[in-house]
Amino acid sequence: MEFLAAIFQQFAEILLPLIKASMISVTCTVLALLAGVLGYFYGPYWGVRKVPGPPAIPFLGHLPLLAKYGPDVFSILAKRYGPIFRFHMGRQPLVIVADPELCREVGIKKFKDIPNRSIPSPIAASPLHQKGLFFTRDSRWSTMRNTILSVYQPSHLAKLVPTMQEVIESATDNLDDKPDFTFSDLSLKLATDVIGQAAFGVNFGLSNSVNKMNNQHDDNEVQQFINQHIYSTTQLKMDLSGSFSIILGLLVPIIQEPFRQILRRIPGTTDWKVDRTNKNLSSRLDGIVEKKMKEKDRGSKDFLSLILSARESNTLSKNIFTSDYVSAVTYEHLLAGSATTSFTLSTIIYLVAGHPEVEKKLLEEIDTFGPHDQMPTPPDLQSKFPYLNQVIKEAMRFYTVSPLVARETLTQVNIGGYNLPKGTWVWLALGVLAKDPKNFPEPEKFKPERFDPNCEEEKRRHPYANIPFGIGPRACIGQKFSLQEIKLSLIHLYRKYVFRHSPQTKTPLQLEYGIVLNFKHGVKVQAIKRSCKP
Ligand code: HEM
Numbered sequence: 001m002e003f004l005a006a007i008f009q010q011f012a013e014i015l016l017p018l019i020k021a022s023m024i025s026v027t028c029t030v031l032a033l034l035a036g037v038l039g040y041f042y043g044p045y046w047g048v049r050k051v052p053g054p055p056a057i058p059f060l061g062h063l064p065l066l067a068k069y070g071p072d073v074f075s076i077l078a079k080r081y082g083p084i085f086r087f088h089m090g091r092q093p094l095v096i097v098a099d100p101e102l103c104r105e106v107g108i109k110k111f112k113d114i115p116n117r118s119i120p121s122p123i124a125a126s127p128l129h130q131k132g133l134f135f136t137r138d139s140r141w142s143t144m145r146n147t148i149l150s151v152y153q154p155s156h157l158a159k160l161v162p163t164m165q166e167v168i169e170s171a172t173d174n175l176d177d178k179p180d181f182t183f184s185d186l187s188l189k190l191a192t193d194v195i196g197q198a199a200f201g202v203n204f205g206l207s208n209s210v211n212k213m214n215n216q217h218d219d220n221e222v223q224q225f226i227n228q229h230i231y232s233t234t235q236l237k238m239d240l241s242g243s244f245s246i247i248l249g250l251l252v253p254i255i256q257e258p259f260r261q262i263l264r265r266i267p268g269t270t271d272w273k274v275d276r277t278n279k280n281l282s283s284r285l286d287g288i289v290e291k292k293m294k295e296k297d298r299g300s301k302d303f304l305s306l307i308l309s310a311r312e313s314n315t316l317s318k319n320i321f322t323s324d325y326v327s328a329v330t331y332e333h334l335l336a337g338s339a340t341t342s343f344t345l346s347t348i349i350y351l352v353a354g355h356p357e358v359e360k361k362l363l364e365e366i367d368t369f370g371p372h373d374q375m376p377t378p379p380d381l382q383s384k385f386p387y388l389n390q391v392i393k394e395a396m397r398f399y400t401v402s403p404l405v406a407r408e409t410l411t412q413v414n415i416g417g418y419n420l421p422k423g424t425w426v427w428l429a430l431g432v433l434a435k436d437p438k439n440f441p442e443p444e445k446f447k448p449e450r451f452d453p454n455c456e457e458e459k460r461r462h463p464y465a466n467i468p469f470g471i472g473p474r475a476c477i478g479q480k481f482s483l484q485e486i487k488l489s490l491i492h493l494y495r496k497y498v499f500r501h502s503p504q505t506k507t508p509l510q511l512e513y514g515i516v517l518n519f520k521h522g523v524k525v526q527a528i529k530r531s532c533k534p
Contacts, residue, residue, distance in 0.1 A: 047421035048093050053077070053086025059251050061088025071403055071431060071513055074098065078432045084416040087427075089120075090251040094425045095415070096404075098432040100439070100462040102416050106426055107464075107471030110413055116141070117474070118408035118425040131325050132332030133477065143320045144329065148477060151306035157480055158378045159301065160198055164485050165375055167193045168492050171207030175527035180502040182522040183349050187342040187489075194485055195337035199330055200288050201302030285327045293323075304330050333478070339516055340401050341482045345489055346523040347399040348391060350509060351446050353499040353525060358448055361387055363494055363530075372495045381487045390448035392486060396468040398446055399509070401516050403431025405470050430467055439465035497527040 045056070054077065056062055065073050074096060077085055083099030097106055106114055116137040119130070129135065133144050171190040175181065189206035196204040263271035289308075292298055298305040307329065311321045321329075352359050365387045369376065376384065405428040412421050420426065435443040439461045440450065450457045469476035476482075493499075501507065502524035510520035 044091065045088070045093050048086055048095055048418070048424055051084060051086045051095055051418050051420075052081045053088075053093075054081070056086075056088040056093075059090065061090050061092070063088075063090055066513070071511060071517065074403070074429045075432050075435055078429065084418065091253065092425060094427045095418070095420060096427050096429050096432075097415065098429040098436075099416075100433055100464040100467075103428045103430075103433065103467065103471055104464050106407055106415060106428060107474070110415070111472050111474075113411050113413040114407045114409050114426060115474070116408050116410065117406045118427075120406065129328075129332070129335070131328030132335075133329055134332060134336070136325075140320055144325070145473075145477070147307070147310050147321070148329070150310065151303060152477060152481070154378065154480070156306075157484055160481075161375070161378065161484070161488065163197050163301070164194050164488050165492070167197060167207065168485075168489050172489075172493055172496065175497055176529045180504060180524055180526055183499070183525045184342065184346040184519050184523040187345040187349075188338060190489065191342040191345070191485070192334065192338040194341075195334050197302065198481070199303045199333040199337065201292070201298075201305060202288060281331070282327065285331050286323070289323060289327050289330065303333060336476075337478055337482065339518070341485055343399070343401045343517060343519070344392075344396060344482070345486055346519070347509075348395040348486070348490060349493070349499050349525060350501070350505075350523045351395050351398060352391065353501050354507075355446055358391060358446070359498060362391055363498070366491055366494050369491075376488070376491060378484065381484060385487060385491070387448065388487060388490060390451040392483070392490075393451045393466065394446060394448040397434040397440065397466050399511075399517070400431040400434045400468050402468065402470070403429065403517060405430055407474075428471065430470070433465055433467070436465065495530070497529055499525045499527055502526055 054062060054065070057064065062073075065077075069076055074087070075098075077087065077096070078098040083102055084095065084097050087094045087096050097103055117135055119135055133141065133148060136144055167190065171186065171193065175186075186207065193204050193207050196202050196206075260271055260275075263269045264275035266272055289304065292304050292308055295305075298308065304326070307321060307326055311326070352362060365385060369380070369384055407426045407428065409420050409422055409424045409426060412419060414420070415426065434440065437443050441457065449455060452458060464471060467475075469479040505524045506521055509523065511517050512520050
C-alpha cells in the first residue's frame with residue numbers, strides 16, 4: 001500500500017506542474033483568442049468610437065435598424081445624432097456624413113486623403129464587379145478615369161442622340177395597347193438597350209417588339225444575358241437578405257471569401273447560382289470584347305471601340321486596360337447605366353402621374369418646343385426645356401437612387417472635428433441631404449418649382465445640397481450621358497402619352513436596398529394616348 005502511495009506521489013509531483021503548465025497555456029491561448037476576436041470585432045470601432053452613434057449590437061451592429069426602417073434609417077439617425085454619426089454595417093463601422101459642407105470637405109477639399117471607395121461586402125463577394133472604375137483604386141483608377149473621360153466628350157455624346165432616339169422610339173410604341181403595365185420593367189429594358197448600343201455597339205433588342213418577333217433565337221440569348229445581368233445585380237444586397245457569403249461579409253468579413261469558395265461549389269446555394277451567373281456573364285462579355293478586338297474597322301461609335309482604340313494607341317493604357325479590366329469596365333457601364341437611369345425614369349413617370357399641375361406645365365413646354373417629329377439636339381436639351389430640367393432634379397431629389405456614396409480614408413484625416421484613422425469607411429448620405437428641410441422646405445412635397453433658378457429657395461440653397469450624381473473627382477462619369485437619355489425619353493414619351501397610376505400600384509412606392517435603390521414591386525401605370533399633335 002505504502003509502495004502505491006509513493007508511486008502516486010511521484011506521479012503527482014511530475015504531473016501536477018505539467019497540468020498546471022498546460023492549463024496556463026490553454027488559458028493563455030483562450031485569452032489570446034478572445035483578445036484576437038475582440039480586437040477583430042472591436043478594432044474598427046475603436047478608431048471611430050468618439051463619433052456619435054446609437055449603441056451597436058455585437059456582430060449585427062445596426063443592421064436590425066436597417067431592417068426595421070429601410071433606407072429612411074439614415075435620416076432618422078441624422079436627426080438624433082447630427083451631421084456626422086456612426087452606423088455599424090455588422091462589424092464594420094461607417095462614418096456617415098449628412099451635411100453638404102462636410103460632403104464638400106470629404107469629396108473635394110480632402111480628396112487626396114480620401115480618394116478611394118471602400119469595398120462593401122456584396123462587391124467583395126463578386127470579382128466581376130471589382131475591376132470596373134467604381135472600385136479600382138489610386139493610380140490605376142486615375143489612369144482609367146482619364147482614359148474613359150476622353151471618350152465622354154460632348155461631341156461623342158451628341159453623336160449618340162440618334163441611336164438613343166431610335167431605341168426610345170421602338171421601345172415606346174403602342175404602350176396604350178395594354179390596360180396596365182410595369183413601367184419600371186420597360187424602362188430597364190430601354191436603358192439596357194441604350195447602354196448596350198452605347199457601351200458595346202450591340203443591339204440587345206430587349207425593348208424592340210419587331211426584333212423579338214423576327215429573331216427568336218437571338219432574343220432568347222439576349223433575354224438570358226439580361227436575366228443574368230439583372231440577377232447578378234439584384235443579388236448585391238446591402239442588408240441581411242443577400243447570399244450567405246454576403247451576409248458573412250457583413251458580419252465576419254474574414255471568413256467571407258473561404259466560405260464563398262466552398263458555397264459556390266455546392267449546387268443550389270445562392271452563392272452557387274451567383275457564381276454560375278457571373279461566370280456566364282463574364283464569358284459572354286469576354287466574347288463581345290474579343291470579337292470587337294478582332295474587328296479591323298470598328299469605328300468609334302461605342303464606348304468599347306473607343307477604349308480598345310485608346311488601348312492600341314497607348315502603351316500605358318494597354319498595361320492598365322488588360323482585357324479583364326476592359327470587360328469589367330464595359331460591364332460596369334451596363335450595370336451603372338441601366339439600373340440607375342431606369343429607376344430615375346420610372347420615378348419621374350410615377351411622380352408626374354400623381355401631380356396633374358406638374359404634368360400640365362411639362363406638356364406645355366414639350367409641345368411648345370416644336371413639331372412632335374423634331375428631334376431635339378444636345379443644345380436644345382440644354383436650353384429649351386428648363387421645366388423638364390427642374391422636374392428631373394426634383395424627382396432625383398425625391399427618390400435619390402444612390403442614397404449613400406462610399407469613400408475610404410487613405411491616411412488619418414480630420415472630418416467635422418473627428419480624427420478618423422487610415423482605412424475608415426466614410427459614406428456620404430446623399431439621400432439624407434436631399435430630404436433636409438433646411439435646404440428643401442417641405443421635403444416630402446414634390447415641387448419642381450423649388451429648382452427654378454429665380455426662386456429664393458434655389459438661391460439660398462447650399463450648392464452641394466442636391467448631389468444625386470455624387471461629388472468631386474469621383475463623381476458619376478455617366479451624368480451627362482444619362483441626363484441626355486432621360487430627357488430624350490421623357491420628351492418622346494410625353495409627346496405621345498400621359499400616364500396614370502395603376503390601381504395595382506402601392507403608394508408610396510416600396511423601395512429596397514441593393515447596390516442602388518430598387519422597387520420592391522415595380523412601378524405599374526396606365527398609358528393614355530394623347531390626341532393633340534402640334
Ligand atoms: C440617373 C443615372 C445615374 C445616377 C443617379 C448615377 C449616380 C452615381 C453616383 C452617386 C456615383 C458615385 C459618385 C461619387 O462617389 O461621388 C456614380 C459613379 C459612377 N457612375 Fe453613375 N449614375 C448614373 C448613371 C450612370 C451611367 C449612365 C453611367 C455609365 C455610362 C455611370 C457610370 C458611373 C461610373 C463608372 C461611376 C464611378 C466613377 C468613378 O469612380 O470614377 N453612371 N454614379
